[in-house]
Amino acid sequence: MAAAPHVPVPVGCIGAGRMAQGVLEGILREGKIAAQNVTVSAPTDRNLEKFKLRGCRTSHNNRSVVSRCRVVFLATKPHIIPSVLEEISPEVTAEHVIVSMAAGVTLQTLETNLPPGTKVIRMMPNLPCVVQEGAVVFSRGRCAGEGEANLFQSLVRTCGLCVEVPESYIDIHTGVSGSGVAYVYTFAEALADGAVKMGMPGALARQIAAQTLLGAAKMLLQSEEHPATLRSDVCTPGGTTIHGLHELEKGGLRATVMNAVEAATTRAMDMGRK
Template sequence: MLKVGFLGGGRMAHAMAKGFIAAGLTKGEHITASCIPEDKLSVESFKGIGATSTFENPLVVKKSDIVFISVKPTVVKDVLSETSSHISDRHLFISVAMGVPLKQLEKHMPKGTRVIRAMPNTPALVRTGASVFVCGSSVKNEDIAITKKLLESVGTCEQVPEYLLDAITALSGSGPAYIFILIEALADGAVRMGLPRDLAYRLAAQTVIGAGKMVLDTKEHPGSLKDNVTSPAGSTAAGLYCLEKSGFRSAIIGALEAATEKSREVSKSFEKLS
């Protein structure tokens, strides 16, 4: 059983902990999470899965072999400074703090500390997340293997070079928000055409799930799948024409570009830290 700790006990940390337990990688009694005293919901969430909840960050490191850095990016430096003296060779750190580069993480930890930078997304809450990770300079093959096992317990997982993380943040990190708007808009359109709202939301959400699964399972180009459902002079063709006139594709591409640039700004701000 893995001894897992979370420096920061928010919703993502809790979701990952539940996934690790469900996958049989650990048990609640082997999980320790630090929560702020005011966040009673997080405290109770971890207690609910049999984990230890604490207000002391060093205790998390002392009791764990694998430590997730899951605090807000702005406090990462302070948390690492607080816990640095308790880090030893047995520890593997996995940071899910957005925008904090590996070299900044390693800079505030003892030399040789094994650090992985990972980025899950919010569907990890329902164990359908899309995660990526980047290895630090001291990471070993067995660290990569266990990271994959952990992240695959809450969805999919891929290893990538660090320079891709800003664009991935814009795609899979911010992407769920774009899809939520799409689901809402599909449902609003259906309601306008006479469907009950609860039925419209269910059908819209399931349609998104089904379309995504078709892309993954068939491995066909999305454009080909689109062509397969578009009959000559049919209703789909009419709807697609309206989307093209409204600049649907360019709006999505623009959103990815804007989100990537914002992520780059955040990353550069951390690179300037002393």
């Protein structure tokens, strides 16, 4: 199979943490952009080493990333975004597409702190982008058109699901998918621990728990059935599953998960108001 063609657009990223690694690794794994066309900046070398090993350019100068690249991802902590925008604004032109993945930072905040007419996209990825099974949602600012949306999707769709949504959905996505990865890991750990309690070796229990979650997720995506329908298909009268589900209901699993999504979403909204 022939390699995917490189996207002839230099891409930069300000910030080199886990989320930046996840998104850029997803892009690079597909081979649609060459590593030498990616520039990443961070204050220290601690997180830049992984990008250096990948063949990317690295820098401690955020403005140099903007001057060198057309598409620039902002992957810093949300509270740092205002100072980053102030720093890079002199380098931002009408040719740039600025993409923020900072939780809670609104399109209005980005547009207010960048030159008038700047093409801005707000995205929210999740960590499984690193294995090209992520879930990404994005919204465009007032000056970003179909061309910028298509360019963005051509880069990021390699990370997994990529959907354009109203901006109001982004904080909800943070609660259900960005933070939801941690909920799933917690559930996977509990599944495996249950198996260990019953006598199964830990390594095997974790492998089976992970495969169970993967298979269940694929069935949800491919069948497009409501989760309750698929759940009922597993429950035979008087069988093992309904007894297990009864215990989950006693523990308030569904209400607890719904509360977790609400809490994480509310926190993301609160961050956007600061």
